[in-house]
Amino acid sequence: QQQVKQSPQSLIVQKGxxxxxxxxxxxxxxxxxxxYQQFPGKGPALLIAIRPDVSEKKEGRFTISFNKSxxxxxxxxxxxxxxxxxxxxxAAKDYNQGGKLIFGQGTELSVKP
Amino acid sequence: xxxxxxxxxxxxxxxRQSVAFWCNPIxxxxxxxxxxxxxxxxxxxxxxxxxxxxxxxxxxxxxxxxAERLKGxxxxxxxxxxxxxxxxxxxxxxxxxxxxxEAFFGQGTRLTVV
Numbered sequence: 001q002q003q004v005k006q007s008p009q010s011l012i013v014q015k016g017x018x019x020x021x022x023x024x025x026x027x028x029x030x031x032x033x034x035x036y037q038q039f040p041g042k043g044p045a046l047l048i049a050i051r052p053d054v055s056e057k058k059e060g061r062f063t064i065s066f067n068k069s070x071x072x073x074x075x076x077x078x079x080x081x082x083x084x085x086x087x088x089x090x091a092a093k094d095y096n097q098g099g100k101l102i103f104g105q106g107t108e109l110s111v112k113p
Numbered sequence: 114x115x116x117x118x119x120x121x122x123x124x125x126x127x128x129r130q131s132v133a134f135w136c137n138p139i140x141x142x143x144x145x146x147x148x149x150x151x152x153x154x155x156x157x158x159x160x161x162x163x164x165x166x167x168x169x170x171x172x173x174x175x176x177x178x179x180a181e182r183l184k185g186x187x188x189x190x191x192x193x194x195x196x197x198x199x200x201x202x203x204x205x206x207x208x209x210x211x212x213x214x215e216a217f218f219g220q221g222t223r224l225t226v227v
Contacts (some may be wrong), residue, residue, distance in 0.1 A: 043117070098168040
């Protein structure tokens with residue numbers, strides 16, 4: 001019940017294309033859903049986040065879509081750029097459990113020029 | 114604002130040896146996390162501190178792993194004795210309080226056990 005399942009494991013997109021990464025969860029107590037971006041040799045960095053009371057959040061080229069009834073959320077990267085090539089992790093936080101983050105398995109995104 | 118500092122960046126040890134990692138969180142951040150990130154997987158929480166008290170250590174292999182945050186600031190994570198399956202990146206993260214949102218991560222320590 002504490003798991004967050006992420007797909008796909010890897011993704012190759014052409015420059016200018018749309019990258020879509022999906023996550024699903026079981027625990028309805030999760031109340032904060034961030035996406036983290038990680039470059040090789042670096043720690044994860046917060047990219048964008050959403051709370052379950054909204055269905056979509058957009059920041060620049062990055063959009064989170066959230067479907068509370070389906071317990072799914074996704075990251076869309078519009079106009080993908082080679083600099084977006086990184087590993088992306090979805091996560092979920094349960095403030096009732098001390099606020100710890102539960103991470104998905106990660107998606108390795110490669111954007112080809 | 115200085116980020117989360119971790120050292121060393123890399124460590125190679127033989128199995129059954131001991132190793133320690135150090136983390137200095139962002140100044141004023143009360144909550145500190147240690148995560149284990151095995152290659153190709155998402156980070157997994159090992160332990161969470163609130164100031165110098167342990168909030169969650171349910172996934173810490175306590176027979177070989179230990180962690181402390183004596184003065185509520187810096188923290189150390191120790192493995193003794195190390196096993197091959199402990200090879201991973203150990204990430205430290207901090208947050209100003211558990212009710213806040215953004216956790217800031219350090220660059221991690223890459224441990225290789227041979």
